[in-house]
Amino acid sequence: MPTPESRRLQTLLNLSLPGGLGDKPREELRQHTEEMARLFNVPVCQISVLDRDAQHVLAAHGPAQQVNDMRHCLCAQMIAQQAPLVVPDLQADPRWHDHPLLQADPPLRFYAGVPVPSLAGVYFGALCIMDHRPRPDITPRELGLLQRLAVLISSSLERRMRHHRRRMDAELLSHGPTAAVVLQLSNGWPPVYTSGNLREVIGLDAADALAAGTPFEQLIHADDRSRFADAMRGHLETPLPALQISYQLAGSGGRCIRQSTFTLPSPRPGEPRRVCAYLVDETRQKRLEASIAATKDRLLLAVESAQLGTFDLDLRTGIGSINARLAEIIGHRLEDYEYTPWGWLERVHPLDRHYLDTMRSQLAALGDGKQSVAYRVRHSDGHYVWVQSYSKVAERDAAGMPQRVVGTLMDVTAQKHDELKRQRQRQLLDALNDVQASFLLNQDMRAASKRLLDPLLAMNESLFGFIGILRKGPDGQRSLVLPAVSDLAWDAATRGRMAMLERQGRDLHFDNFDNLFGHVITHETVVRSAPDAPHPAARGLPPGHPPLSTFLGMPIVFDGQVTGMIGLANRPGGYDDELVALLTPLTTTLGALIRARELDEARRNAEAELQRLAVADGLTGLLNRRAFMAALQDTLERCHRGDGPCTLAMLDLDHFKQVNDRHGHPAGDEVLRHFAEALRGVAREVDIAGRLGGEEFALLLHGVDVTQALVPLERLRASLAAHPVPWDGQQITVTVSIGTAVVPERGASIQTWLAAADRALYAAKQGGRDRIHPAD
Numbered sequence: 001m002p003t004p005e006s007r008r009l010q011t012l013l014n015l016s017l018p019g020g021l022g023d024k025p026r027e028e029l030r031q032h033t034e035e036m037a038r039l040f041n042v043p044v045c046q047i048s049v050l051d052r053d054a055q056h057v058l059a060a061h062g063p064a065q066q067v068n069d070m071r072h073c074l075c076a077q078m079i080a081q082q083a084p085l086v087v088p089d090l091q092a093d094p095r096w097h098d099h100p101l102l103q104a105d106p107p108l109r110f111y112a113g114v115p116v117p118s119l120a121g122v123y124f125g126a127l128c129i130m131d132h133r134p135r136p137d138i139t140p141r142e143l144g145l146l147q148r149l150a151v152l153i154s155s156s157l158e159r160r161m162r163h164h165r166r167r168m169d170a171e172l173l174s175h176g177p178t179a180a181v182v183l184q185l186s187n188g189w190p191p192v193y194t195s196g197n198l199r200e201v202i203g204l205d206a207a208d209a210l211a212a213g214t215p216f217e218q219l220i221h222a223d224d225r226s227r228f229a230d231a232m233r234g235h236l237e238t239p240l241p242a243l244q245i246s247y248q249l250a251g252s253g254g255r256c257i258r259q260s261t262f263t264l265p266s267p268r269p270g271e272p273r274r275v276c277a278y279l280v281d282e283t284r285q286k287r288l289e290a291s292i293a294a295t296k297d298r299l300l301l302a303v304e305s306a307q308l309g310t311f312d313l314d315l316r317t318g319i320g321s322i323n324a325r326l327a328e329i330i331g332h333r334l335e336d337y338e339y340t341p342w343g344w345l346e347r348v349h350p351l352d353r354h355y356l357d358t359m360r361s362q363l364a365a366l367g368d369g370k371q372s373v374a375y376r377v378r379h380s381d382g383h384y385v386w387v388q389s390y391s392k393v394a395e396r397d398a399a400g401m402p403q404r405v406v407g408t409l410m411d412v413t414a415q416k417h418d419e420l421k422r423q424r425q426r427q428l429l430d431a432l433n434d435v436q437a438s439f440l441l442n443q444d445m446r447a448a449s450k451r452l453l454d455p456l457l458a459m460n461e462s463l464f465g466f467i468g469i470l471r472k473g474p475d476g477q478r479s480l481v482l483p484a485v486s487d488l489a490w491d492a493a494t495r496g497r498m499a500m501l502e503r504q505g506r507d508l509h510f511d512n513f514d515n516l517f518g519h520v521i522t523h524e525t526v527v528r529s530a531p532d533a534p535h536p537a538a539r540g541l542p543p544g545h546p547p548l549s550t551f552l553g554m555p556i557v558f559d560g561q562v563t564g565m566i567g568l569a570n571r572p573g574g575y576d577d578e579l580v581a582l583l584t585p586l587t588t589t590l591g592a593l594i595r596a597r598e599l600d601e602a603r604r605n606a607e608a609e610l611q612r613l614a615v616a617d618g619l620t621g622l623l624n625r626r627a628f629m630a631a632l633q634d635t636l637e638r639c640h641r642g643d644g645p646c647t648l649a650m651l652d653l654d655h656f657k658q659v660n661d662r663h664g665h666p667a668g669d670e671v672l673r674h675f676a677e678a679l680r681g682v683a684r685e686v687d688i689a690g691r692l693g694g695e696e697f698a699l700l701l702h703g704v705d706v707t708q709a710l711v712p713l714e715r716l717r718a719s720l721a722a723h724p725v726p727w728d729g730q731q732i733t734v735t736v737s738i739g740t741a742v743v744p745e746r747g748a749s750i751q752t753w754l755a756a757a758d759r760a761l762y763a764a765k766q767g768g769r770d771r772i773h774p775a776d
C-alpha cells in the first residue's frame with residue numbers, strides 16, 4: 001500500500017519536478033505569482049513543491065522564501081493536513097512566533113496558503129501569499145480563489161508534462177525501429193495516419209507510394225496479399241488483443257515486415273473502422289534466418305552424404321536424440337528405435353567398454369572435451385560394427401560439469417576390419433616365427449606349444465584355448481595330449497589335477513573323441529559352435545565347467561593326416577570364416593612341427609632298438625654272450641677297484657636235449673623263454689642276466705657274496721622245478737643246475753672267473769643236477 005509520502009514523490013517524478021521544469025513554464029508560473037500578488041495586493045507570492053526532505057520554490061513574486069528546517073515548513077504542514085493554512089499575524093501566533101519568515105527583511109507577518117493537488121488528488125506542493133503586515137483573516141471567497149488557482153497551476157503543470165511526454169514519444173517513435181500507420185477499413189486499406197519514421201521502416205518507394213494515395217494492401221507482395229487481406233478481415237471479425245502477421249513488400253528486394261495490429265474504436269457511429277498497425281522491418285532477421293536455414297540444410301546434406309550418424313545427449317535428463325543414419329548403422333529404423341544412453345552402452349562390445357569409461361572421464365575435464373574413439377557396437381543382427389565417434393561437450397554447468405554432449409558416429413567397420421586383419425596377420429607371423437625358432441632350438445614341442453598359446457589367444461580375442469597333439473598308444477588307441485592349455489580349472493578337484501600334472505611334467509589328455517573336440521579329430525574338419533548355432537557333436541560340459549559360448553576347433557593336418565588340433569573358445573562375436581582362413585597357416589606349421597617331432601622320435605626309437613638288438617639275445621631278450629662278457633669285464637674291473645663283492649652264477653638247464661627230443665624244438669624255445677623270464681624275476685635292477693648260448697645262462701649278482709647269492713638262486717631253482725612249463729596242453733618240467741663263483745683275486749681275468757663258475761656248475765651236474773654248487 002503506497003504511503004502519502006511515496007504517492008507524493010511519485011507525482012513529482014511524473015511531473016519531472018522540481019528539476020525538470022523548463023525555462024518557459026517556469027516563467028509562466030512566475031507570471032501567475034505576479035498576477036496573484038497583484039490580485040491579493042501582497043508583496044510576496046510563491047509556488048513551491050515538497051520533495052523527500054526539502055522544500056523547492058518553483059516560482060515566486062517577491063523574494064523567494066525557502067525554509068530548510070522542515071519543522072518550520074508551512075508547505076509541508078498544509079500537505080500533511082491536506083488543508084489550507086492562514087496565519088493573520090505570525091508574530092502574534094504562539095505557534096509561529098519564532099518562524100524564519102519573521103527574520104526576513106523586512107519581516108513577513110502574514111501568511112495564507114493552500115496545498116496544490118494533482119488531478120489524482122495527491123497534494124505535492126503549495127501556493128501561498130505573504131505580507132509584511134498582519135492582515136485580518138482571509139475571506140472564504142479569497143481562500144476559494146486561492147484553491148482554484150492551485151488547481152489551475154497543477155493542471156497546467158500536468159498538461160505541460162503530457163505534452164512533453166507526447167513529444168518525447170513521438171521523438172522516440174520517429175527514431176525507433178517501429179513505424180505506425182492507421183489504416184481504414186475501406187477498399188485496400190488506405191492509410192489515415194503514418195508515423196514520421198515510416199520511410200525508414202518500409203523504404204522510400206513504398207512510403208512515397210502510400211503518400212501518393214496507394215492503398216496499403218497494394219504495397220504488399222502479390223504472394224502475401226490475399227493472406228494479409230484475410231488476416232485483417234479476420235482480425236476485425238474476431239478481434240484478438242493483437243494480430244501478428246509477417247509479409248513481404250512488393251518489388252524486387254522488397255522488405256520483410258512484421259506487423260502488430262490493434263483495432264481502434266470507430267471515431268463516430270457510422271464511420272469506417274480503423275486499425276493501428278505497428279510495422280517492423282525484419283528483412284535482416286529473415287535473411288539471417290534464411291541463411292541459417294540454408295547453412296543447416298547444407299550441413300545436413302554434408303552429414304547425410306558423409307553417412308554420419310549424429311547424437312545429442314542431455315546428461316541431466318539422460319534423454320538424447322539421434323538421426324536416422326545412426327539408427328541405420330546399428331540396423332534399426334529411426335522410428336522403431338528408442339535411443340537411451342544405457343541401451344547404447346549395453347550394445348557396446350564388452351572389450352571396448354573401457355574406451356567409453358575413458359571418454360566419460362575426459363568429458364568431465366574442462367575444455368570442449370573433444371573426443372575421438374573407435375569401438376564396436378552390436379548390430380540388430382547380432383554382429384558387431386566398428387564405429388568412429390567424435391564428440392564434444394556442448395554445455396557445462398557453473399561448476400564446469402558437462403550437461404550436454406553432441407557428436408557424430410561413422411561406420412568404419414570395413415577400414416577397421418582391414419586394419420585388424422593386417423594386425424592379426426602380423427601377430428600370427430610373429431607367433432609362427434617364434435614357435436618355429438623355439439622348436440628348432442630345443443626340439444621341444446611342448447615348450448613351443450606353451451609359448452604359442454598366449455599370443456594365439458590374444459590375437460583372436462579368445463578367452464580359452466589349447467593346442468592338442470594326437471598320440472597313438474602301443475595298443476593303437478589314440479589320445480589327444482594337451483601340452484598347452486589355458487587355465488580351465490573350475491573347482492578344487494580340477495585345480496588339484498592340473499597342479500599335479502604340472503608338477504609331474506605331464507600333460508592333460510583326452511581319450512574320448514565322442515564330443516566337440518573329438519569331432520575335429522575323427523572327422524578331420526573345422527568345428528564351430530555358437531549359441532545360435534550349436535554343433536551336433538557337443539555333449540554338454542561337466543558340472544561347474546565355465547560356459548563355452550563360442551567354440552572353434554581346427555585340425556592340425558600334415559601330409560593328409562591329422563596330427564592334432566587347436567581349440568579356441570569364448571571369442572565375443574564368435575568365429576568366422578575369415579579367422580579360420582587366417583589361422584590355417586598356423587595349423588599347417590604346427591602340423592609340420594608335430595611331424596618333425598614324430599620323425600625325430602621315430603629315429604631315436606630306431607637307434608635305441610638297433611642298439612638293443614646288438615646286445616640282446618634274439619630268443620630271450622637277455623644280454624647275448626658278447627654283451628654279457630663285456631659287462632662281466634666291466635664288473636670285474638669295478639670290483640677290483642673296490643666296488644664291493646659280486647657273485648657270478650652259471651645256470652644250465654638239465655637234460656634239455658630231451659625236451660627238444662620229446663616235445664620238439666619250438667617247445668624247447670618256449671622253455672628257454674620261460675626260464676629267461678624266471679631269471680629276470682630274481683634279478684634285481686643292479687644284477688645282469690645273459691644267455692651264453694644253447695641252454696646255458698649266466699647271472700651277475702652285484703654286492704653279494706656266494707652265500708648271499710644262494711637265496712635268490714635257490715628261489716629260482718625251486719620255483720622252476722615246482723612249476724612246469726605249459727606247452728601244447730602238456731606240462732614240461734625242467735630243472736636247472738647252478739654253479740657260483742665270487743669275483744677272483746685282483747689280477748685274475750674273467751676267464752678265470754668263468755672257469756671257476758663253470759667248474760662249480762659241472763660239480764652241480766655231477767652231484768645229481770637240480771642244485772646249486774658254489775665254487776671251492
Ligand SMILES: Nc1nc2c(ncn2[C@@H]2O[C@H](COP(=O)(O)OP(=O)(O)OP(=O)(O)O)[C@@H](O)[C@H]2O)c(=O)[nH]1
Pocket residue numbers: 652653654655656657658660664665666667668669672693694695765
Ligand atoms: N630248442 C632249442 N634247443 C637248443 C638250442 N640251443 C641248443 N639246443 C639244444 O640243447 C641241447 C643241449 O644238449 P646237451 O648239451 O647234450 O645237454 P643236456 O641234454 O641239457 O644235458 P646236460 O646238460 O648234461 O643236463 C642240444 O640238443 C641242442 O640242440 C636252442 O636255441 N633251442
